[in-house]
Amino acid sequence: MPRRPDSQNWRLVGAAHARERQTYEQVLKIADSVDAILFTGPLQYDLARESGELTVPATYVPVSGASLYSGIIRGLMAGTLDPSRVSIDSIGADEVEAAYADIKVSNQLVHTIEYLGAESVEKFIDFHRGLYESGATSAALTTVKSVAQRLVAAKVPVFRLVPPSNSIRDALNTAALLGAGSILGDSQIVMVVVQVSPAFRPLGNGPQNYRQMELILSLHRLLLSEVADLGVTLLQRDADTFVITATRGSLAQLISRLRADTFVDRMRAETGMVVDIGVGIGETPQAAEEHAYTALERSREGDAAKVYLVRPDGSNVALSGPSDGQVSSEPPLGSSKAEETLRRIIEVLQPQPGEPIVVDAEAVAEGLTVTPRSARRVLASLVDAGLAWQMPAVQSSRSGRPRQQFRLIV
Structure with a gap:
């Protein structure tokens, strides 16, 4: 299901099959011509993953x-x-x-x-x-x-039982985000859960509930104003919860817009209502959402001025309240490993002294003798550890996806 980042149009490629066990065979037939795969349900997704590696980002229409x-x-x-x-x-x-x-x-x-x-x-x-x-x-x-x-x-x-149209629409949006992220060399999904703090929810029915509905509408408008230009999906999950779905390429901007010292304080000032925020990253939308809710609980348990992020490996880090928007001074888990990886890349590439070190997945894959997919994961871990930053994608003179480059921070 390809969707280019600069287009609002999707081209859907069907892969019908008579028996569920044929799912992976159909995946192999279309994998080279699509940017993401949307399975009709969790069974098809699991069968495909059990049969072999999925070479493009994939998700499924959830059962609810x-x-x-x-x-x-x-x-x-x-x-x-x-x-x-x-x-x-x-x-x-x-x-x-x-x-x-x-x-x-x-x-x-x-x-x-x-x-x-x-x-x-x-x-x-x-x-x-x-x-x-x-x-x-x-x-x-x-x-x-x-x-x-x-x-x-x-x-x-x-x-x-068939999923309703809104579930299919949401799954299509998620698949489109996965595909767009893959084109840019970044296929991990980010979920941000914004939820009204339990102490600020009404008890029972009555006039207070109408006031609460007005406040939720204010929160919805405020969220829309913050993320409307980022190419993300914003959905209201229930009466008190909103979920933002994005690719990791949008993570830095999302965190900047939703920092505790800006968005949360602004929400409190405009409505008197306090919200909690959790950020999760995962290889699949389901994993990212699970991590986001874990981060939400961590945010509630910890310092109220902080927003927490849970990474794909389950490690978490507090996003600081000060206006620099940087990760707290406590080093992220695994940062020493990232530093060692950075040293290995520099030793292999032998850059010119004083020159900026700009690499892509192909160069890292060749230097470390790993697959391009592993090299992309290595570069993503360097970005997480603050040892690299992602540059704008470069369109190659050859046909194909834009080349994603990274500047290494020494």
């Missing part, structure tokens, strides 16, 4: 409780589904409970089983079939096409 509504409506219209007596796979019990609370239906006799990996599929079939044949359920709700097909063959009423 929002897909339940259309499945239940289709079952009711068919006249074969009692929503209070069903079996549901892939969706967590908490999300199912929230969805049933929305439609005012009891979920006491609703059975759920979570997706824990590709091996879960066989368990799904036995789970649904056993419950239906014992009379415990009226129908099965599944997210997996092959499960639905086998249940139909076993004469179990089944309805396929």
